Amino acid sequence: MILRLLPWSPTFLCLLISAIAGQIGIASSANAADRPNIVLMMCDDLGWGDTGFNGNTIIKTPELDALAEEGTVLDHFYSVGPVCSPTRASFLTGRHYFRMGIWTANRGHLPSQEFTLARMLKQEGYATGHFGKWHLGTLSRTVSAKGKGRRPDLHYAPPWERDYDASFVTESAVCTWDPGLGKRAHNNPYYENGVATDENVLGCDSRVLMDRALPFIENAAKKDQPFLSVIWFHAPHEDIQAGPEYLAQYEGHGEAAHYYGCITAVDDQVGRLRKKLDQLGVADNTLLFFCSDNGPEGKTPKDRAKTRRAGSAGEFSGRKRSVLDGGVRVPAFVHWPGQIPAGVRLDAPLSVMDLLPTVAAITGANLLPERQLDGENILPIWKGQQIQRETSIPFRYGDFACLVRGKHKLIIESSGDRSQDRLFDLSNDVTESDNLADQHPELVESMRSELLGFLKSAESSHAGEDYDGGHVPVDAWHPLSRAKNRKAATSNR
Template sequence: MPSFHPFPIRIFLFTVVATLLGGQFVSASDCPNIVLMMCDDLGWGDTGFNGNTIIQTPELDALANEGTVLDHFYSVGPVCSPTRASFLTGRHYFRMGIWTANKGHLPSQEFTLARMLKTRGYATGHFGKWHLGTLSRTVSAKGKGRRPDLHYAPPWERDYDASFVTESAVCTWDPGIGKRARNNPYYENGVATDENVLGCDSRVLMDRALPFIEAAAERDQPFLSVIWFHAPHEDIQAGPEYLAKYEGHGEAAHYYGCITAVDDQVGRLRKKLASLGVADNTLLFFCSDNGPEGGEPSNRMKTRRAGSAGEFSGRKRSVLDGGVRVPAFVHWPGQIPAGVRLNAPLSVMDLLPTVAAITGAETLPNRLLDGENVLPIWKGEQAQREKSIPFRYGQFACLVRGKHKLIIESPNDDSKDRLFDLSKDVSESNNLANQKPELTASMRTELLGFLESAKASHAGEEYEGNDTKPVEKWHPLGKAGQRGNATPNR
């Protein structure tokens, strides 16, 4: 197993840069370590802590029970790349032109979690899936249409000191070979590698994450470790020991097995933190990037329908809650209450402002954030967020304000507007738009205002300098031919 080697030159350089930026350096005892985990295509109902009685997730369940479960948590994006952009920046993905998967990339001007925490002296690492740009200037896993030169945006040029990543999805077993691995190798600190890339993919990436964490702990340096599992995204394959756990479940055994494999690696992470003596000073966060795959008939793998969106309508690629409400919890001993389930609407966009509040880091004063500091909500000191949560995918734009959710399809025509009371109608089948015209109009005005703000951000108005040009034209709401799904399952 390759080991992570500290980068003394790199550490020195980012120390100098952070000092110039006004950063204040702290030891690990002064600021908590941050580990942010995310699965790929994991449904709301795919974990034991959300009621699944088939899939074995004892490690995740234990962390959830010892922490706070976020029952009403939104990925914001109903597909991969948009969620990941918002996760790292605290901003809606439309501000960056990341309309859907494999579109756009993470701009170098964005102020990310990694960039922010380096000003506080953190070591920063990213492990697993990236999907926010190409990792090579000459090839892309998505073919010539991806323009690798135009969309080159690797984590090692986005403020990560260490990284072990693939551009996009790989098979959950033997990720280093097969069709998904074509032009899509693991890159370790910027160099393609075929070392230790066979077997369980969740173990493969954790094999790199743990040495990074250990090295930072030995230096008494706080660390940010972003761990984005590939499972249970297609191609889905479980190893023999995990298939044995689900004998009798047919093809679904692969889906169930690769989730349990993730769970085992989370347990391995937890044991490492305990052995290093940093578990009590480490904040662990877990979620999924969108709802489960399997919304439409397909000849693709039979396992694609194995995922559960719980009681919610819609799945991946839908702005209905089944496509964007995902399993999530936060665990931070002594700081976040244990055994609590919160129903306040929250989202991945809240991570950056919340981590800023926790660590004392400063955000950019001229950078609009769509998330907010929800630490008081996590702690039970505040009941609801102040900001609404916007969504946009294909021909649909949405807004969640408190218990209500509005879905619109046109900036001018309100005849197809839909308003739902999520506290009473989790299937989003009872349209209240005509019954609550004032609320509908107010939320519509707020949503359209957000879209205009996002359009200005996309044009680069918040970035310094005049050389920023968006790689694609703005996607106006109501444009013909845009894909998306907002029809409840019946």
């Protein structure tokens, strides 16, 4: 006997509803599984040449090297900012820091109207956490680590009011050992979810912050909730001090042992993170990204020899505070099992501004259609499906403005005076010593026009035109003029 179900029978309708519900459930589960966890790590003042995966033979970074080997190394990756706060603003927003008035370190703050990685992913159901350095505003309305000139009431912009569910942060740099002590701890405590704390803030700073990041990750994983974890290490920014076990690994290296040791301490904590992801069973569905916020500290070889400023910019000219590549090209890699090729090194120019639109593409998150972004979705480049970024990368620091378009880099010092323009072919001039501006006037004019157009757009953003009212810039716009400190900012070192 064959049972026939008529389309209008109760049994048929129940089965149909059940099937539809089942398909919806399957689709929902698939969508949830397609949303990877995102862990975005950044060191502070780590030079391009300070890791094993970029050729350093002294500093031990086996955990970072393994992730780089199993993922894709970004050989031509820009922090965009040659100092910390600007890079951090661009990292979280996909926008150039000049749009927000964050000209340099300890200037400006992250406006509440900015659409950040945390805001974007929180709207998608992600748990959001930030651990380590903040440096995008004060964490108290009454005191600041930078003194009265910082105006804590004016620049109050903590992560717990910027869409993070959990946070463990300091306003600015702390010592890499015993971060709760010393001069840099003055008015600069760790704030845990908005409350200043002195609990477990001694010893290795990288371990201290990872002690907070891992429980956040574990809690989200146990709830089967995708997570965004931004981990910004303080190392190897000054004050640079390595713990005894790390100094022992670099005996005979003098003061540089402290610099080397605190980087290896970061590496150990990255290994600890990876082990936890494996234990939780989420490693294969977690995207790991790593970079630095600018080039290494240290103005001259003599300065670096006498202090702990032992960082390496590799073969590039310039260091921190320079718009030359040594100040803004940083070590970086992305690791995402099964999604990003392993054992690949990309030489396409990319930047921290690309993170937000790329994460949006990966997670299916919606961007603000009216918000001007300076980054772009580089997932096709990560996957090897596209060779180059479609748009140029703008820079601005002090009285210097730059643009990287493919293999060329233009540096200008004035909107009208072209006499100091410099054009470099980065594909065969990594030291930026051969000025080709006179040989390629049409290219210079094209890039100059694009760069000035960007600055005009950034000036409008700074005035609040990207926001829906109520925004008053805290500083006046910085017009581009002839540099007074040209030698300091662009000299080859």
